[in-house]
Amino acid sequence: MxxxxxxxxxxxxxxxxxxxxxxxxxxxxxxxxLVLDLDIVSRNFQALQRGLGDASIHYAVKANPAPQVIERLAMLGCHFDAASRGEIELCLSMGARPEHVSFGNTIKRATDIAFAHRAGITMFAADAEEELEKIAEHAPGAQVYLRLIVEPTGADWPLTRKFGCAPARVEGLLAYARDLGLDAIGLSFHVGSQTRHAHMWSDTLNQVAATWHAVRAAGFDLRLLNIGGGFPAFHGDDVDPLEAYSRDVMAQVRARFGDAVQIMAEPGRGMVxxxxxxxxxxxxxxxxxxxxxxxxxxxxxxxxxxxxxxxxxxxxxxxxxxxxxxxxxxxxxxxxxxxxxxxxxxxxxxxxxxxxxxxxxxxxxxxxxxxxxxxxxxxxxxxxxxxxxx
Ligand SMILES: Cc1ncc(COP(=O)(O)O)c(C=O)c1O
CATH class of the missing domain: 2.40.37.10 (Lyase, Ornithine Decarboxylase; Chain A, domain 1)
Structure with a gap:
């Protein structure tokens, strides 16, 4: 076989x-x-919903921006992670509500931040002072989450190095965001795309939890943890089924961060x-x-x-x-x-x-x-x- x-x-x-x-x-x-079946997308969304429980699911639009996919997911109540003005416009035109779209790229054009703010987008990602300055100027008072660098985990398509800040920079950036009048609500990370098994998340979650708890102890009121993507698809090597995988990841998250924290996930590959x-x-x-x-x-x-x-x-x-x-x-x-x-x-x-x-x-x-x-x-x-x- x-x-x-x-x-x-x-x-x-x-x-x-x-x-x-x-x-x-x-x-x-x-x-x-590429022949796409929307009912499989729906099925994946529902499996993720069952596995991730009360986490909010922001589909990573970059994985497949076919308008029909966005429309179907918006209809099902999915939220969206957009990386650019184009993706924001696409989501809004397909029926997504602006408060359900996050601007998750840490490298944004200032005019696109201004566009997003005018369109009603409230949540932005950042990993550097300059990005926070751009957000404060063009989306005053916005919610921001800081992306953390994490160590490679064995994901088939790693997303380390280019994005995120080192843990030691988080406190300073959160303080700077606060001084700029932004609402610094939490942290994000990406375990690496095509992380084939849920147990592969454990080291990354330990790293993020160490920073999370240190920052909270220092007085920062973090309330959102964005666990990014990584949910796998079958590409030849054995993978955990989506629902069981998501449930396992969520259990690991709750064990480290508690039940009160709002969790957001950004599946791309696993969804489509x-x-x-x-x-x-x-x-x-x-x-x-x-x-x-x-x-x-x-x-x-x-x-x-x-x-x-x-x-x-x-x-x-x-x-x-x-x-x-x-x-x-x-x-x-x-x-x-x-x-x-x-x-x-x-x-x-x-x-x-x-x-x-x-x-x-x-x-x-x-x-x-x-x-x-x-x-x-x-x-x-x-x-x-x-x-x-x-
Ligand atoms: C910020 C962010 N979120 C989510 C994703 C989706 O990741 P995946 O397709 O592994 O689920 C990516 C992928 O590049 C990403 O950069």
Missing amino acids: TALATDRALRGTDSITDRLDAAIAATTFDRPT ADAGAIAAEVLLVSRKSDDDLHRWVYLDVGRFSGLAETEGEAIRYQFETARDGDEAGPCILAGPSCDSVDVLYEKRPVSLPVSLRAGDRVVIRNCGAYTSSYSSVGFNGFPPLDVMVI
């Missing part, structure tokens, strides 16, 4: 998953297309990844020499048309073809563009049927997150990844 088949066997397939497959099978695509599959096509199968051990398989989708998370071969997508079951062998998998970094998997080749030919369809599973939003506008004249919503 392939890893994907094992995952399906464990989780069970159902009519919703079958519908995604049926839609792909029934459609002729003239370009790589398994709601989408890319219908792609083989453009060429070749060997570089007669004794080449590996075939090169070139797809019509690559690093620049949505599969950016293959950088460092970090996220391992799962491939299905109509020839599965035929004898299989290792392939180097690459995209179609004229850039030599457009190679998806080479260090760890992918096993694909030996019979695979140009023109064959390849379905790439669990691609609903960080694909359409990463697709370039048209490198080499290839159009951005198309999206079809069912």
Whole structure:
């Protein structure tokens, strides 16, 4: 059994998953297309709600900004984590209330802060003095939470280093925010995207709790803990199911921070990844020499048309073809563009049927997150990844 088949066997397939497959099978695509099923998004939201209990769920819009996804989630009562003016406008236009949208990027354009403030957004993230100054000037009196740097945890797609401040800076920044007239309500962190198991949160939560309790002891009235994202999807390695995972994370959070603290989570990947599959096509199968051990398989989708998370071969997508079951062998998998970094998997080749030919369809599973939003506008004249919503 392939890893994907094992995952399906464990989780069970159902009519919703079958519908995604049926839609792909029934459609002729003239370009790589992400097919998204909104009912799977709803199902994930509900699983997260059950697992996270009284935490407020802010969908990380960057994971998949398809208007239909935002509209569906707004209808279900989900809140949103927006990274830019564009994402804020999208959420508001799809029915989200401004007080349910947080501006979670720690690097914001001053004019976008002013726009958000005028639009009624009240909650902003920051990790530096200058950012607090911008917020105080353009969104006076706003609520802010400070993002903390945490140590890497073993997440497949780490988000350390670039964002957040060191724990030793938190007290000073909170005091500065207060002096600027801001309402410094709490802390945020990100455990790293695709943190496959709930137990992997434990060290990070210990780090954050140490800072949280020290800062509270110093007299700062923190009341919000934003636990960010990290909720995983199946990408070949075993992951905990979403509801059990979320429940376990929440239990760990409550054990360290108590029941009175307001918890906010920002799931992106966990909400949408398994709601989408890319219908792609083989453009060429070749060997570089007669004794080449590996075939090169070139797809019509690559690093620049949505599969950016293959950088460092970090996220391992799962491939299905109509020839599965035929004898299989290792392939180097690459995209179609004229850039030599457009190679998806080479260090760890992918096993694909030996019979695979140009023109064959390849379905790439669990691609609903960080694909359409990463697709370039048209490198080499290839159009951005198309999206079809069912
Ligand atoms: C601030 C913030 N929140 C949430 C997310 C979503 O993370 P994930 O997709 O791992 O759930 C990200 C991802 O980059 C992020 O930067």
